[in-house]
Amino acid sequence: MNATSNPFHFKVGLFAAGTLLLVGVFLVYLLHARGVFEPTYRLNLAATSADGVAPGVPLVFSGIEIGSVASLGLNDDGGIVIRIELLQRNAKWLRQTSSFTLDKPLVGGAKIRVDSPDLKAEPLPDGSTMLLVTSDVSKEIPALVERVKAILANVEHLTRQDGEINATLANVKTVTDRMTGDYGVLEGILGSPEKARAVTDSLEKTRALVAKLDSLALRMDGMAAKTDSWLFDPNGVAEHTRESLVQVRHMLDDAQSSLKKADALMANAVDISANVKDGTQDIAKLRAEIDDAVRKANALVNEINKKWPFARDPEVKLP
Amino acid sequence: MRFLEASIESLGAKITGWFAVGYGTFAFLGRALLLLLDRTTWNRATFDVVVKQVYFTAVQILHVFLGYALIISWLIVTIILSTAREFGLTEFAMEMTIRVLVLELLPFLTALFVALRSGSAINTEIALMRVNNELDALAHCKVPPMQFEFLPRLIGGVVSVVALASLAGLLALLLAYLSIYGLSMAGFEAFTRTVARIFDFRIVAGLAVKCALFGLAVTLIPVTAGLETPKKLFMVPVSVLRGMMRVFFAIVAIEVLSLALKYI
């Protein structure tokens, strides 16, 4: 068992030395990579909420990680202080004009983004405190969905069987039905053929009177002119009819525009959450509801337009 | 009713058997560790046997092992990279590669490699020593076999698995770098950042402990299984079979435990 005669020793020695050398080089490289040989630069960020921030969350400049959150804490005033550590060599990206944003994307972890619009500005001294702004897409989505839901609830409220729109449209329907009835517009305005007949009767009487007067006296023309002005005066009956119809039209317009608004929000939400599997299912359901409501409303608008031709394209466009 | 009784009894026998095996293994490990504390263990002779064990377990198969690690690493790196490109997640490819290959797959495969090659050999040899009365002869000479037969094998196993796994890991790192950035220093800074982010102290220490446990499992269990062999020649294959089954379970258990500790 003489050491010099052992044939294994040389090879095992070579193996051990090689492995130790490589592992040693890697460990030194690792220590270098983790910045053990470099001074650490500290930065404090003041934030209103520490939601989503934890030790290890990266500080990112132009998509490249330059540091990470070391710890979180509260200051004496109850504000949140996020302590960030980065290597001295990366501190050059931080300037007095830099802004810090907390990004919480739907895919991937939260990160703090640094934007330094002017890299020639004064460098940020070690240990300084900056403000952290939150831009949180994931937080906006529920709010967005809430808004869409509220609008949908309104739409539903308007369009349900006993809802306002239905009632209004029902009213419109009766009005227009009456207008097409024996007594036309006047029946529509006055509510029943009897009343309309009363009016027409009186008109007839007036006319008859006029005719009589026409045939009887010279100042008959003045009377006739007065009757005309009663009918077609701005404060006259026909003007009222037009006003109320314009009101109905406004209401329909309102419904249509709120539907359009819902639709736009919807498209937005779908865009944002295009990558999220879970979200898509809920949103698809929501989307179906909206489609349904829009279709109902469109049908109503079309019906009105058939009966009362407004000179506008009534279609609600869907993305 | 009798069937039920019989199955309960056999279950009980199995559980008792497992406990006995577990106890025997750990008791043996305890004795080995106690011997490590003994100053007289640390002499030239033990060192020579350890060197011999390391030679047979690691150095002799180094070229085969590295070739095998190279192929596996290249395959996995290519798969991860192409998948990551497909899904537009290229920035996670390096981290994924390191986590999958260097931290999990390569140590596991190293342990399997050493278990299949050296573990089975150790199991057979100890079983034959026992069946051939060589252990009785050593006992008659009052030479405890622990110091020059068993302990060097345990140390050799641990050293070999740790060394082979580190070499394979370094090779995989190099290969991953070359696959992603090619022969240029362009990606070195990004690579350094990724490495720095993954390998914190806990991960490195955990990796080292895991490899050491792998090395211990692939030698300790075959040794104890060999020592349990009844003194009949036809029991040697049975002993190796049992020992290798236990080694496999132990390796999987260590891997699962390490994953659980890391990610849960």
Add this chain to the structure above:
Amino acid sequence: MTALGDDVARVAPDLPLRANLSALDNIALIPLYQRHYDAADSARQALAMLDALGHATIAPLRDPDMTPAQRFVTQLARALMLRRPRLVIDRPGAMLYDVPYPDFIRRLAAQPAMSGTWDIYDFSWNQVLYPR
């Protein structure tokens, strides 16, 4: 035979050599691990023992490469290395089947360095081989 105490060194068919160690290493195990000599010193003592038995040349051989006589010598050297007061050779015929063993053993015992009592246990029908 197993009832023999700790003061007896045995050479027996049921106490084989360690198969993957050379003759020298088999003998050197005893000074090395029992008396904690260093490796070189133990090897020297083992070689001296083999030399005293007139078989220094078999030192590098392993068990499967030895003739029964060489194996017996190695086992004997190992037993002598134990330095116990009594030496028992158990059934020499089972180990020394390639030489006229009573003479062989006698010649080994006649080596100048040998001392102490050697007891030989053999089957009764082999009694004729041992002239008294």
